[in-house]
Amino acid sequence: MDFLNAIIAVANYVLVPGIAYGSQLALGALGVTLIYGILRFSNFAHGDTMAFGAMVTVLATWWLQSIGVSLGPLPTALLALPIGILGCIGLLLATDRLVYRFYREKKAKPVILVIVSMGVMFIMNGIVRFIIGPDDQQFLDGERFLISARTFREMTGLDEGLAIRSTQAITLVTAVVVVALLFWFLNRTRAGKSMRAYSDNEDLALLSGVNPERVVMLTWIIVAALATTAGVLYGLDKSFKPFTYFQLLLPIFASAIVGGLGNPLGAIAGGFVIAFSEVTITYAWKKVLGYLLPDSLAPDGLVQLLSTDYKFAVSFVILLIVLLFRPTGLFKGQSV
Amino acid sequence: MSSDPYGDRGNKDVSIANPRGGGSAEPVRGGGTATAAPGGPFLIGEAMTGGYGKGPDILHDCTISVDKGEIAVIVGPNGAGKSTAMKAVFGMLDLRAGNVRLNGEDITALSPQDRVAKGMGFVPQTNNIFASMTVEENLEMGAFIRTDDYSGTMEQIYDLFPILRDKRHQAAGELSGGQRQQVAVGRALMTQPKVLMLDEPTAGVSPIVMDELFDRIIDVARTGIPILMVEQNARQALEIADKGYVLVQGANAYSGTGKDLLADEDVRKSFLGG
C-alpha cells in the first residue's frame, strides 16, 4: 500500500506537472527551432511572441465570456485560440515585412538578425504591457479538474490523491494534436518539404524553384500558431503574466539546444528533458521517501535537492551537461 | 568585416546563429519579365560582365552558348570564373552587363525560379543535394514547380540511375560521392528541363565512377537535352563535347569544337598539359 501511495505521490507531484510543463516547453522550443532552421537565427522575441498571442487570446476569451459564449466544461480560451493565432500571425508577418525582410535582402549574417530580434523583443514586450498591463490575468473557466484528489482517494481508497487538472489534460491533448499536425505538414506536404529543403540548402532550394519569401512566410505563420498555442496552454495551466513569458526564454532555448537546434523531434525531447529535470530536482521528496522507507529511516528535512527558485539553473546545468557530452544535442541538430 | 555593418564580426556562436544551409547566391530578384529575342543559339549568355556584391568584376565580356542536341563544355584554370559564368547564366548572380537568352527570349531579368519554370536545370558543383532528405524527396524537390503527375519522370530517372531506386528511402547525405552526384543530376532532370547545366559533375569522384558519370551524361544528351557543362578533366570532357570554351580570368580565351580545341597547340600546351 505504501508503495502504491509513493507511486501516486510521484505521479501527482512530478509526472503530471512534468508532462504538462514539458508539452508547453516543447511547443515553445519547436517555434524557436523552426526559426533557427529556416531563418537561421535564435529569436529572442519568441517569449514575447508567445505573450502576444496569449494576450490576444485572453482578450478574445473575455469578449466571448462577456457575450455569454462558453464551451461548457472546457475553457472558453480554446474557442478564442484561433483568434489569438490569427492576431499573432498578423503581428509576425507585419514584423517580417517591416523589419526582418530588409536584412534578408541585404544578406545580413544571422548574428545581426539576433540583434534585430532583441529590438523586436523590446517592442513586443512594450506592446503587450501597454495593452494588457504587466499584471496577472485570469482567463480560465470551465471544469477545474478532470480527476480531483478527493475523488481519486474515494475511488481507490489510497491515502494519496492524484489530481489531474483539466488544463493539464488539455495541454497534453492539444500538444499531441499540434505536433502530429506539424510533422504531417513537414514530412508529407509539398509546402512542408519545401521548408525542409530550404532549411537544408537554401541555394539548391532556389534552384529547384522554391520561392524563399513564401517559405519564410509559411514559417512565420507556423511559428505564430505554435507560439500562441504554447502561450495559451501555459497561461491556462499557470496564469497569464507578460513577464513570465519573457523568463520562459531560457528553458525554451535550453530545450531547443538540448534536443539539437533545428531539429523538431529534438525540440520535443528537449522540452520534456528540461521539464522533468526542473520538476524532479525542485520537488521535495520527503513524502515519497516517507512511504518507501521504514519509519526509522524517514527523512527529517524536505529532501528537496534545490529550492524552486533554482529551476532556471537546472535547465542550464542540464544544457551544459548535454553539450559537454553530445555537442550537437540529443538529436543531431541542423536542418528541419 | 568592420566595413560591413551586416557582417558577423567573426562570431561563430552556434547557439544563436545557424551556420548551415544558408544561401550565398545573389540571385536576380523576382518580378522581371522575359522579352522576345528571336534567333541565336538555344541558350546563350552573351557578353556577360559581373561579380559578387560590391566586389570587382569576375566575368569580363564572357559569352557561352549551347544549341539543341549539343554538349558544350567550359574548361579553364582554377579561378577562371567557370562556375561564376554558370551561375550568371542561371540568374544566381546579377549581371552588370550583357544578357542571357533562352529559346528566343531574353531572360536576363528573370529570377532563378522563373528560369526553372522556363525549362532550365542546373546542378551546382558543391552542396548539390538536400543531405537531410531522402533520395526520393530530393527528386520530389526537383519536381517542385511541376503541378502534373511526375511519377513517370521519376521512373525514368530510376531507370537511368538504378542505384537510386534501391536507396530511395535513404537520406541522400549518407550516400557515396558518385551516388550523390547521381541524385544531384536526377534532381535537376525531374523538371524535364529543356537544357541542363552541370558544374563539375565529376568533382571528387573516383576515375571509374567518373567514366560512368560521363556515360550517363551522354545518355542524357542522347535524349535530346542540350548540356552546358563545366569540367576540371578538360581532355576527357572535350572528347565528348560538340563545342568547347576555354575561359581565362573571366573572359573567352579560345572556343571551337571539342576536336578543334584538343588539336589546338596553344590550348594543349596551356590547359591540357601538352
Added chain:
Amino acid sequence: MNTTVKNVSLFAIVGVLILLTGFLQSWNAAILILNMGLISAIMALGVNLQWGFAGLFNIGIMGFVALGGLATVLVSMPPTEGAFAAGGVRVVLAMVMGAATITAAVLLYRAMAKGWPRTVAMIALLVVGFFIYRAVLDPGVAAIEAIDPAATGYLGGLGLPVLLAWPVGGVFAAGAAWLIGKTALGLRSDYLAIATLGIAEIIIAVMKNEDWLSRGVKNVIGIPRPVPYEIDLQGDSGFVERAAGLGLDPVMASTLYVKLLYAGLFLAVLLVLLWMAQKSLASPWGRMLRAIRDNEVAAEAMGKDVKRRHLQVFILGSAICGIAGAMMTTLDSQLTPSAYQPLRFTFLIWVMVIVGGSGNNFGAVLGGFLIWFLWVQVEPMGRLLMDIITAGMTDGYWLKTHMLDSAAHMRLFTMGLVLLLVLRFNPRGLIPEK
C-alpha cells in the same frame, strides 16, 4: 563636417540634454542621469570590447554586473558578529567539498574508459557528493541565518573601504567569465551566448536565495560610502556657509555635492578604462584581435591562438562590467538582488553599444549616456505624449484612462524602436568604427 567635429557635437548634444534636465526638471535628476550615464558608459565599454572587437556575443551582462554588486557587500559591509563562528566554517568546508566533488568527477571522467560504467560512477559520485555537500552546508547556513535575521542573518563583509570593492568586483566578474569562457568556448562549437544567458540567471538566483551570502530578497542596505553623508555636511558649518555663499540651501547643496563627488569618481574610472581600451586596441594585441575578427581563418593560419585571444577579451570585457556593477551598488548604497532584470541590465546595454557604434569605444560611451538619458526621460515624455493624444477624449473614458495608465510601458517600446531604427538606417552606429 569632419568626424571629430561631428563626434564632439554628438557628445555636446548629450551634455545639453542633461543640462536641460537640470534647468527644466531638477539638478538632482540631472546629476543622477549623469552618474548612471557614466556607469552605463562603462558597461557599454566592456560589452563593446567583446562584441565590437572580437565578435563575442555576451547576453549575461546582468550576471557580471550583479557579481560586482555582491563584491561591494562582501568587501565593505562590517562582518556580522559571531556569524563566521556559528556557521562560516561549515559553509567554507561545504564549498571545499563541492569543489572537491566536481574535481573528482572530472578526474574520474578522464581516468575511466568511455562507456556506461563511467557514466554510472560519475552520477553516483556527483549524487553522493551533493548530499554530503548539503549535509555540511545546511546547518551552517541555518546557524548564520538565525543571527538577528531582521538586521543581518548573513556573513557580512570584511569591513574594508568600499572603493576597494570596485576592483574586487572586476575580479569576481573576471573569475566567472573565465569559468564560462573555458567551458563554452572550449566546446567543439561555440555556445557562448546561451552559456552567458544561463550563468547570469544562476548568479541572480544564488543572490536571491542564499541569504547567508547576500541576505537574498531582504536586501543589504546601508553599504558604506566613499563620499560624505549629506546629514554630516548639513551639520558642518563651513559647508553650510560656502553653500550660502553660492545662494543654495544646505539640503540642496549637500545632495548636489555628494552626487558631484560620485560623478568625479565615476568619471575618473571611465577615463582610465577608456584610455586603457584605446591604448590596448592600438597595441599589437588589439590589432591581432581585429585581424582575428575580420578573418579568423587567415589569423589561425598565421598561428594565432584564436580561442586564447577570445577568452582574454571575454574576461576583460566582463571584468569591466563587474567594476561598473560594483560602482552602481556603491552609488545606490544597497544591494537589491530582485532589481536585476535582463531587459534592463543585459539587453539595454546591447542597445547602447549598437546605437553608439559597435567597435568604437567612444561610440559605446556616447551610446551609454544617450540611451540612459532616454531610458529615464521616455517615461515623462510618454506621459506627455499620451496627454496630447488623449486630450480630445472626455475624462473617465476607458481608453483615456487606459492610455494614461500605460504610458509607463512606452519605455521598452521606445528602446526597441531606437535600436531598430539605428540598425536600419545607420547600422554602424552614431560613431562608427574607423
